[in-house]
Amino acid sequence: MDALSFVLALAPILWLVAVLLLLKWPAWRAALGSLVIACLLAVLWWHQPLTYVGTAVLEGFLMALWPIVIVIIAAVFTYNLCVSTGAMDTIGRMICSVSSDRRILALLVAWCFGGFMEGMAGFGTAVAIPAGMLAGLGYPPLAAVLMCLLANGVPTPYGSIGIPTVSLADLVGLSPTSLAFTQMVQLTPFFMAAPFLIVLVAGGIGQTGEKVPVSARLRGVAGVALAAGLSFTLPALAVAALVGPELTVVVGSICSLGVTAALGRVAERSGKLDPAFQMSSSALPGEGASASAGASSAATAAEPLTLPVALRAWSCFILIFVLLLGTSQLVPPVHEALAAFSSTVTVYAGPNPGALSFSWVNTPGVLIMVAALVGGFIQGASPRQMASVFAATVRQMLPTVITMLAVLGCAKVMGYAGMISAISAFCIGVAGGLYPLIAPWIGMVGTFVTGSGTSSGMLFGQVQAEAAEALGINPTWTVALNSLGVAAGKMLSPQTLAIGLAAVRVTGKDAELLRSVLPYALGFLVVMSAIALGGAALV
Numbered sequence: 001m002d003a004l005s006f007v008l009a010l011a012p013i014l015w016l017v018a019v020l021l022l023l024k025w026p027a028w029r030a031a032l033g034s035l036v037i038a039c040l041l042a043v044l045w046w047h048q049p050l051t052y053v054g055t056a057v058l059e060g061f062l063m064a065l066w067p068i069v070i071v072i073i074a075a076v077f078t079y080n081l082c083v084s085t086g087a088m089d090t091i092g093r094m095i096c097s098v099s100s101d102r103r104i105l106a107l108l109v110a111w112c113f114g115g116f117m118e119g120m121a122g123f124g125t126a127v128a129i130p131a132g133m134l135a136g137l138g139y140p141p142l143a144a145v146l147m148c149l150l151a152n153g154v155p156t157p158y159g160s161i162g163i164p165t166v167s168l169a170d171l172v173g174l175s176p177t178s179l180a181f182t183q184m185v186q187l188t189p190f191f192m193a194a195p196f197l198i199v200l201v202a203g204g205i206g207q208t209g210e211k212v213p214v215s216a217r218l219r220g221v222a223g224v225a226l227a228a229g230l231s232f233t234l235p236a237l238a239v240a241a242l243v244g245p246e247l248t249v250v251v252g253s254i255c256s257l258g259v260t261a262a263l264g265r266v267a268e269r270s271g272k273l274d275p276a277f278q279m280s281s282s283a284l285p286g287e288g289a290s291a292s293a294g295a296s297s298a299a300t301a302a303e304p305l306t307l308p309v310a311l312r313a314w315s316c317f318i319l320i321f322v323l324l325l326g327t328s329q330l331v332p333p334v335h336e337a338l339a340a341f342s343s344t345v346t347v348y349a350g351p352n353p354g355a356l357s358f359s360w361v362n363t364p365g366v367l368i369m370v371a372a373l374v375g376g377f378i379q380g381a382s383p384r385q386m387a388s389v390f391a392a393t394v395r396q397m398l399p400t401v402i403t404m405l406a407v408l409g410c411a412k413v414m415g416y417a418g419m420i421s422a423i424s425a426f427c428i429g430v431a432g433g434l435y436p437l438i439a440p441w442i443g444m445v446g447t448f449v450t451g452s453g454t455s456s457g458m459l460f461g462q463v464q465a466e467a468a469e470a471l472g473i474n475p476t477w478t479v480a481l482n483s484l485g486v487a488a489g490k491m492l493s494p495q496t497l498a499i500g501l502a503a504v505r506v507t508g509k510d511a512e513l514l515r516s517v518l519p520y521a522l523g524f525l526v527v528m529s530a531i532a533l534g535g536a537a538l539v
Contacts, residue, residue, distance in 0.1 A: 002422070002426060005045075006426035008045055008422075009041075011038075012035070012038040013034070015033055015034050016031065019033060027400075027403045027495070028399040031403045031407050031410070032402070032406045034410045035406045035409050038414050038417075039053050042056075042413050042416075046419065048350070048416070049350075052349055053417070056413045056415075056417075057409040058347050058409075059348050059353075060405070060409035060411060063167075063170070063356060063408050063412070064401075064404045064407075064408035064409075066358050066363070066365075067163070067363045067364065067365050068404055070363070070365030070366065071160055071161055071163050071363075071365040072163070072397055072400060073365070073369075073393060073394060073401075074364075074365045074368035074369040075160045075368055076396065076397055077369070078320070078368060078372040078375070079117070079120070079125055080389050080393050081375075081376045081381060082375075082379070084385060085376065085379040085381050085385075086379075090312075090313035091313050093305060094310060095109060095112075095133075096108075096109070097305065098261045099268045100278050101220075101221065101267070101277050101278060102137075102203070102277050103199045103202045103203045103217070104221060104260070104264040104267065105134075106139070106199065107195055107198060107228050107264075109134055110130050110134065110148050110150070110151040110198050111195050111228055112228065112253055112256045113130055113253070113257065114126045114148055114152055115151065115155050115232065115249050115253035116249075116253035116254065117130065118158070118249060119155065119248070122163070126148070127148045127499050127500045128502070129503070130148045131145045131148040131503040132503040132504060134147065135505075141501075143201055143204065144504055145501060145503070145506075146201055146513065146517055147198045147202060149490075149500060149517050150201070150491065150520060152491070153488060153489075153491040153521075154191055154194050155191075155249040156487055157245075157453055157486055157487070158183075158240075158245050158248040159249075159453060161246045161247075161324065162176070162244065162246040162248060162364070163454055164453035164454040164456075164483065164486065165457075166245055166364075167457060167458065168479065168482070168483065171411070171458060171462060172462060172479055174465075174479060176244050176245055177240070177243070177244040177245075179245070179483075180240040180248055181237070181241040182476050183240070183245075183483045184236055185237070186483075186531055186532075186535065187483075187487060189527065189531070190524060191232055191233040191236070191252075192229040195229045196225045196229070197520060198225075199222075200214065200218070202217075203216070204217065212276070216274070219274060220273045223263070224260060224267060227260065228256050228260045229256075231252075231256045232253060233252065235255040236249055236251065239251045239252070242330065243325070243330060247321065247328075250321060312378055315375040315379060316379070317375075318375075320371040320372075320375075322371075323370065327362050335362065338359075338361045339359070341359065341361040342359045344356065344357045348416060350416055404455075407452075407455045407458050407459065411458040415462050420462040420466060423463050424462075424467045425466075427442075428467050428471060432471075433471065434533070435471055436478065436529075436532040439464055439478060439482065440481050440482075440488070440529060440532055441525060442460050442463065442464070442482060443484060443486045444485035444488045444489035444525060445489065446482070446486070446489065447486045447488075447489030448492050451495030453489075456489065457482055457483065460482055464479045464481060464482045465478070465479050473536050474536070477536060484528050484531070484532065488524045488525050488528065491520065492514065492517065492518065497510050497513050497514060497517075498510065500513070501513065
């Protein structure tokens with residue numbers, strides 16, 4: 001009976017795997033199918049009344065709409081608006097003017113700027129935009145995507161202003177700040193390793209097409225790679241511990257960008273960099289470095305990179321940073337005043353319902369939207385232009401919104417009906433005290449299938465929490481292991497691979513790209529399992 005219940009409880013997830021990977025359905029259709037299957041099983045096998053199932057779905061929908069969907073729309077709107085005004089082209093030219101060494105440029109674009117885009121927008125922008133920039137600079141297309149995959153996986157739990165972590169913490173009833181810090185502790189080795197891996201890939205092919213020995217690839221830039229990792233990791237750890245997940249990788253990436261650019265300048269002027277790694281002068285830093293092919297850059301390409309131009313280009317992101325930090329727990333009077341504008345409701349009609357809390361002002365989606373509108377005005381966007389970009393953003397993100405609604409509804413039905421308990425009980429029965437070994441792999445599978453760290457947390461976060469309770473393991477540590485696996489799953493997800501290949505205008509190379517990134521992801525997972533088991537014994 002337990003094995004049968006386990007298989008049936010997995011049915012919504014198995015459906016998702018089958019139709020996404022085998023039938024190539026779009027994610028929103030697959031997720032709606034999973035929701036329907038979960039509801040049918042809840043009624044027919046777990047004998048849940050229709051009112052229980054219906055209110056569980058409604059709770060999931062409401063939880064998805066606020067704050068997840070509003071953050072998704074606001075974050076991508078910010079990016080799209082900056083593309084429309086040409087600000088992204090200016091930002092791209094600023095970054096690409098720092099150095100002519102292709103290893104340093106790869107760090108600046110894939111690691112620093114990619115991390116910033118993940119923290120601000122997520123949802124594929126952190127792979128598509130940097131990969132397109134690198135390909136425009138003359139990097140081999142597959143290498144450009146591979147570097148962005150290596151860079152993008154690690155910060156994924158903090159993407160889109162921390163939505164994966166905030167959503168996961170809300171789902172399982174943990175402190176977002178504690179969960180964010182624990183995740184950063186687990187991810188620290190990978191934050192440190194990623195810049196070195198990017199440099200190794202960037203330096204892998206010489207100017208004449210020959211393979212470069214591994215020892216030569218780091219020559220002259222090993223210190224820059226180390227600094228890029230440290231200057232990202234240490235501030236991110238501090239922000240996660242003191243502020244929470246929303247600004248963790250935003251602050252980390254900005255610090256890393258500043259430090260890497262400064263050291264890159266020093267290395268460039270030292271004359272000690274190997275000329276074999278110098279980019280073609282025709283690619284630096286002109287229109288090939290454009291951040292967005294969709295924006296008209298004729299005006300911005302001719303505009304000198306002065307301080308006012310730079311501040312105008314970065315205005316949306318500066319305002320987001322100021323508003324999120326200024327309303328955080330670091331500023332108690334403001335935080336507490338805005339906390340009064342909130343509501344708490346109970347939706348689920350069955351036993352042991354959860355409470356939904358809605359912050360109407362002090363929530364990232366609202367603050368990002370305010371920053372985008374003010375920043376867009378500073379960048380010269382008219383109200384009509386902003387309205388047009390917003391409408392296009394809503395149309396663009398509608399499939400993602402439907403996916404989030406369906407996944408959250410499915411997760412709530414599975415949790416209230418007892419399906420999550422059936423999955424966790426079976427996993428605990430099989431793995432026993434070694435459960436932490438497989439916990440990151442579970443998170444990886446969720447992201448591999450859905451392409452989303454948020455969806456992985458919604459599908460498997462409760463499994464991890466119940467496993468921790470049953471085994472007497474620290475729940476924050478165990479739930480964080482799901483996000484640890486997300487970092488590997490994001491590199492392998494077919495959706496992420498497709499986004500990267502589309503950005504560099506390459507088709508039919510999915511399998512080749514997967515073979516390239518697979519060794520890195522598997523290596524990450526082995527180390528993650530060791531961290532998971534060792535940490536579970538200590539915390």
